[in-house]
Amino acid sequence: MRDVIEDIEIQLLLEALFQRYHYDFRHYARASVKRRLVQARQQLGFTTISAMQEALLHDAETLPRLLNYLTVQVSEMFRDPSYFKALREKVLPHLRTYPSLKVWIAGCSNGEELYSLSILFREEGLDQRTLFYATDINPAALRAAEAGVYPLDQVRKFTENHQKSGGKTSLSDYYVADYGRAVFDKSLRAKTVFSDHSLVTDAVFAEMHLISCRNVLIYFDRALQDRAIGLFRDSLARQGFLGLGSKESLRFTKHAASFAPFVPAEKIFQRREAA
Amino acid sequence: MSDAPASTALKAVAIGASAGAVQALLHVLPALPAAFPLPVLIVVHVPPDRANALVPLFQSKCDVIVKEAEDKERVAPGVVYFAPSDYHLLVEADGTLSLSLDEPVNLSRPSIDVLLESAADAFGEGLIGVVLTGANDDGAVGLKAVTDAGGLAIVEDPAGAFVPTMPEAALRAAPTARAMDLDALRAFLLSLDAA
Structure with missing residues (x-):
């Protein structure tokens, strides 16, 4: 019976989160x-999801933690070096033909994908003509992305990935080590707009040449995947x-026909001409 | 209320295996007929490499369809779904599958607990949860969730398992689980087909 009750509590908490703060999960x-909610309940020390909901509604400190x-x-x-290799070898030759470029990292989390793309575009000589948009719904993640500081022990993996992606420079050119942290060069984000944007509730905000949104959609149900992919279609040049x-x-989305596979193995698609 | 659910009420089989998984699964999966009446969801601990060798291996040896689980795919009878390397596999209430990159559980991604707990939520008493050979205790919490939800729990008999640690841990967590050797498990699954 406990699970049935917990399912009801979860539904109610998500409704409260939406009505009170407009975060729609x-x-x-x-x-x-x-x-995740069960984990949050345990680690934040609540006995029930309902108790966590009460704190969420009445204590402003609970929202960021949740x-x-x-x-x-x-x-x-x-991450997935072959994806960046495919961008470098197959996609960037097309992008090179545009005088100015807009790239959207949708669901940028702590910014790892943004810095990866910024380094890739610099290596390929496209950074000066490119504006990046890095968006997320979590303000703490956006702040981390804007800071560009990562634990030094992760950088070995980053470096290995960068080399495998066909990197033309050394990753160490782009950061300084500082007390166990790698602080990435702020010039990498000089032409980046960091913004709070929700794929669930927000709309198109610019015309993009490349949208990178990896491992975000798996967290959505089919209806929400449809909305997000429709938003991508409408945002793409x-x-x-x-x-x-x-x-x-x-x-499994209704917008499948709007896109053509471009590098199928790397899940890179190209928007078809509008019908 | 009847004691045991009729086979028509069964909805899925979910299996977790770790060290020794391939040999154990080779003992069971190739015996399943193409018309096996249930979907079979499997998590095997494999290194986080993008190429998962399990699917081609079992495709060549099985009558049932064997494939890698895809995000938002609806499960179907007679199909074996392997979790992709480095992703958790979850079942949604509507019988579709979800993948996730959430943190490893029990140092594992995919994790057996994640599959079994979500499958227990989705299928309740319609689930058969199975924990096979392995050298850790992933699957124990999940198997308890299976029995708590009224499903049928099975562990590989530790006495004959390649590595008994995992089925032993699962049996401790879910004491009502039935212990079966691989021959008995195979016969049990085939009896579902006959029902």
Whole structure:
């Protein structure tokens, strides 16, 4: 019986989170949300989800703590090096033909993907003409992305990934080590707009040439995936590119016909000409 | 209320295995007929490499369809779904699958607990949860969730398991689980087909 009650509590908490703070997790894939909320309940010391909901409504301190459980934090620079290799070798030759470029990292979390793309574009000589948009719903994640500071013990993996992605420079050119942290060069984010943006509730804000949104959609249910992919379609310039995570696809969305596979193995799609 | 659910009420089999998994699964999966009446969801601990060798291996040896689980895919009978390397596999209440990159659980991604707990939520008494050979205790919490939700829990008999640690831990957590050797497990699954 406990699980049935907990399911009701979860539904109510998500409703409270939306009505009180306009964070809408109601259409996130529920099995993961449940795991995260149960973990939050245990680690934040609440006996029930309902008790956590009460704190959420009445104590402003609870929201940021809960958001850190509900939003994805784990990533690494140049995660899936073959994705960046495909961008470098197949996508950037197309982008090179534009005088100015806009790139959107949707769900940028702590910024690892942003710095990876910024380094890639600099290596390929496209950084001066590119404006990056890094968006997330979690203000703490956006602050971390803007800071560009990562634990030094992760940098070995970042470096290995960067080399595998066909990196033309050394990753160490872009950061200074400081008390166990790698502080990335602020010039990498000089042309970046950091912004609070929700794929659930917000709209198109610019015309993009490349959207990278990897391992975000797996946390959405099908209806929400449809909304996000529709938003990507409407945000992309004609023949613009969309990069998804290695286990994400457009197969189960109603917008599949709006995109053509470009590098199928790397889940890179190109927007078709509008009908 | 009847004691045991009729086989028509069964909805899925979820299996977790670690060290010795391939040999154990080779003993069971190739015996399943193409018309096996349930979906089979499997988590095997494998290194976080993008190429998962399990699917091609079992495809060549099985009559049932064997594939890597895809995000938001709806499960179907007669199909074996392996969790992709480095992703958790979860079942949603509507019988679709979700993948996640949440932190490893029990140092594992995919984690058996994550599969079994979400499958127990989704399928309740319609779930058969199975914990096979392995050298850690992933799956123990999950198997308890299976029995708590009224599902049927099975562990590989530790006496004959390649590594008994994992089925032993699962049995401690879910004492009502049935211990079966691999022959008995195979016969049990085939009896579901006959029902």
